[in-house]
């Protein structure tokens with residue numbers, strides 16, 4: 001665990017939120033594995049970060065539920081290849097195990113190795129994994145090496161990643177996928193630019209942003225207000241765009257009312273080719 005860097009360590013924090021779902025009155029998803037990656041130090045960080053804006057944690061629950069829904073829907077529509085970018089301790093390959101559907105985790109080598117070690121110590125076989133910095137390698141070539149078919153439709157789940165990446169590298173990465181993978185959908189979440197710039201004018205949002213970055217020793221670099229710039233710079237087409245809070249209001253019977261700050265966390269799905 002000691003060779004996992006700060007960005008990698010954010011995966012423990014998210015697992016620390018997901019492990020709480022089982023105690024909820026209205027659980028939105030099932031992740032019985034999250035607790036394998038959490039200790040009391042992580043639980044304390046989660047508590048501290050959301051002390052000022054507890055509703056903020058709801059958005060991460062909605063996010064988990066949203067990406068689950070996308071995977072479920074895509075599998076129902078015939079998707080057979082699912083790549084989880086910056087997978088951290090995402091256990092959907094097991095939760096959504098389906099005959100004929102292949103999953104692949106992509107994350108930094110130390111994170112992939114740690115996850116593998118935890119799973120194997122519990123008697124669980126991890127899914128295929130590509131240990132790499134996906135911004136620095138030829139990911140399509142690595143996927144092909146792992147026997148993913150670049151000519152068949154692919155779904156990329158890119159959850160909790162884009163805020164940590166420089167904007168230009170995001171565009172370059174997406175263009176790289178577009179050039180080599182014939183047909184794909186990529187689903188991702190992002191903050192509005194005002195969250196990144198700390199210009200929301202909302203003290204609770206700024207305090208929560210600061211608390212997160214301080215507790216995890218990371219910096220959020222990039223946000224988007226909509227998908228127009230991403231479409232323009234990558235040639236991908238937006239198929240879906242919305243706020244996590246609106247999604248949450250549709251799925252969570254206990255969604256809080258009247259918290260405008262919660263509209264600053266968004267998601268989108270981009271497509272290339274026929275996928």
Ligand SMILES: C[S@@+](CC[C@H](N)C(=O)[O-])C[C@H]1O[C@@H](n2cnc3c(N)ncnc32)[C@H](O)[C@@H]1O
Pocket residue numbers: 007008009010011014015085086087088089090106107108111132133134135158159160161164
């Ligand atoms: C906030 S965690 C999210 C983990 C998981 N997707 C989830 O939502 O639970 C971010 C993860 O992305 C990984 N990550 C970020 N940038 C990456 C990159 N350029 N290459 C590989 N992994 C990356 C980190 O190592 C970390 O595991």
